[in-house]
Amino acid sequence: MALIKVGINGFGTIGKRVASAVSAQDDMEVVGVTKTRPSFESEVARYRGFDLYTPQKSVELFEKANVPVEGTVEDLCGKVDIMVDCTPGNVGPEYKAMYAKAGIKAIFQGGEDHSLTGISFNSTANYKESWGAQFSRVVSCNTTGLLRTLYPIDRRFGIEKAYVTLVRRAADPGDSKSGPINGLEPTVKLPTHHGPDVQSIMPWVNINTMAIKASTTIMHMHTVTLELKNPASTEAAVEAIRNSSRVRMVDAASGIKSTAEIMELSRDLARDRSDMYEIVVWEDGVKAAGNMLYYYQAVHQESDVVPENVDCIRSMCKVCDAADSVKMTNQALGIPYKC
């Protein structure tokens, strides 16, 4: 079978990871990536073997810096089956018409509104909804994290109401313009956008979210409180979470007491860029009491959406079903497989 030809528009935090993950698959290839100006990241793209493209208005910048580019973003559109748009939030809409004109498919990221595509994607919860679609959107890192545990718990016990507080990293580790902040900043407009974003995929779930920005760059942390339709024991809840796809259970008793040790574990696993694609749940932090269930989960914001982008490509290009796609993606990225 011919390889799916993939372009990556925006080779930043998410784009460079999606490019590496796509390259690691047997059924797709990266045709090119885009940068808006010559920088260390455009050198990284070349070092990793990716052809560079740039918006028309930036061609001169690359010529002046003697950095070769293969063409414009529009040229790249002419060479691919699907573009993964990893530009910053609210930039994607500027490109939608270009993708439509080129007759290619495109995946947008969580910084865009659900209304841009009308379909949002999560591998576990709704793989089929993007089947054959021209446009879809992989939900944000926090929403992906919530769906990874809420969906299986809802299927097993039923969720009457979900209350989630998100403690959010202030900036990504490589971003020196937005942080660090010395303070805790609540999002005062409630509910935060995370609950409605979960509902773009699980519209039946009654969920309320609050969020606090914290002085950290490495991960987000969620405290999750669920009112269940059917009572669960702590053991049954642990089992349901443990068996969930792309969820890793850890134990504070084993020394993983914070997001710092999770990132150390990530480095020890020696994956590309030390990424932790799984949502991490503390087993000894899961507690069920009657119809209530409480747990903590940590989200590696830079990478949890990466395997979902790969699966979304397969769904939109009608390659295989969800279980096969998740298995292939996990194998290529070194994620333990659970269906």
Ligand code: NAD
């Ligand atoms: P980023 O700023 O790290 O990278 C964006 C890239 O797009 C940069 O390389 C930038 O040069 C490029 N770019 C900017 N304007 C462009 C344009 N007009 N044309 C082409 N390229 C352009 O951003 P990011 O963190 O990778 O975020 C990308 C998307 O992924 C956003 O929608 C964001 O909300 C979402 N997302 C981010 C995270 C995260 O934690 N960083 C997690 C999940 C989802």
